[in-house]
Amino acid sequence: MASTLNDNFGYLFEKELITEIDTLGIPKDFKENTTIIEVDDYIKSMPLLISGAIKILREDENGDELVLYYLEKGDTCAMTLSCCMGQTKSKIRAVAETDVELIMLPKEKMAEWLGKYKTWQAYILQSYHARVDELLDAVDTIAFLKMDERLFKYLKDKAMVTHNDILHVTHKQISEDLHTSRVVVSRLLKKLENEGKINLHRNSIKVLEL
DNA sequence: ACATTAAGTGATT
DNA sequence: AATCACTTAATGT
Numbered sequence: 001m002a003s004t005l006n007d008n009f010g011y012l013f014e015k016e017l018i019t020e021i022d023t024l025g026i027p028k029d030f031k032e033n034t035t036i037i038e039v040d041d042y043i044k045s046m047p048l049l050i051s052g053a054i055k056i057l058r059e060d061e062n063g064d065e066l067v068l069y070y071l072e073k074g075d076t077c078a079m080t081l082s083c084c085m086g087q088t089k090s091k092i093r094a095v096a097e098t099d100v101e102l103i104m105l106p107k108e109k110m111a112e113w114l115g116k117y118k119t120w121q122a123y124i125l126q127s128y129h130a131r132v133d134e135l136l137d138a139v140d141t142i143a144f145l146k147m148d149e150r151l152f153k154y155l156k157d158k159a160m161v162t163h164n165d166i167l168h169v170t171h172k173q174i175s176e177d178l179h180t181s182r183v184v185v186s187r188l189l190k191k192l193e194n195e196g197k198i199n200l201h202r203n204s205i206k207v208l209e210l
Numbered sequence: 211a212c213a214t215t216a217a218g219t220g221a222t223t
Numbered sequence: 224a225a226t227c228a229c230t231t232a233a234t235g236t
Contacts (some may be wrong), residue, residue, distance in 0.1 A: 127233080172217095186216090187218085
């Protein structure tokens with residue numbers, strides 16, 4: 001376990017901090033497509049992503065969802081950060097996009113480490129900043145981009161986090177992530193194929209322009 | 211061969 | 224861009 005930590009965070013954190021994470025953190029695995037955090041869950045620990053990718057979704061009262069952004073190796077969840085500080089419930093849903101390995105850190109240590117370790121402080125601030133940026137990006141995408149551009153961006157993002165240009169996903173699933181209808185997705189995908197940006201197959205899509 | 215599910219299409223709002 | 228109604232194609236039993 002200590003070696004995994006060193007491989008992934010050795011360049012980020014000082015030795016003592018790695019040791020603390022090693023002794024206090026609880027390693028956890030999630031299989032692809034399992035829910036890691038549900039809306040209204042209370043957050044009692046904060047996750048550090050070791051490997052895999054996590055999809056962060058917003059969900060409205062009808063259960064309609066919308067993809068906000070993806071988390072990758074080394075990232076942490078900004079929502080968790082704000083939840084740990086206040087005593088609030090999660091307002092988002094986190095689903096494992098691929099098989100995921102993470103370490104759960106007790107939230108009490110968060111504040112303590114902020115004062116104790118410079119690298120931890122830098123890491124938290126940096127990831128908070130990155131998350132805010134991605135959120136703004138998501139807002140821009142929804143507010144200013146047309147559906148076809150949103151769709152293509154979605155495909156590219158997905159290919160990026162899975163490190164695979166072939167996506168195994170149905171049009172229906174895409175429409176749910178983008179909060180639109182399947183018919184629209186099918187039509188736009190067809191258009192993208194005609195433009196030579198993707199190849200369509202049943203249950204899979206190959207992204208050509210990355 | 212039949213049922214089920216994914217994807218394509220035209221028409222309408 | 225959403226919805227409906229319908230077709231076609233692929234896949235499972």
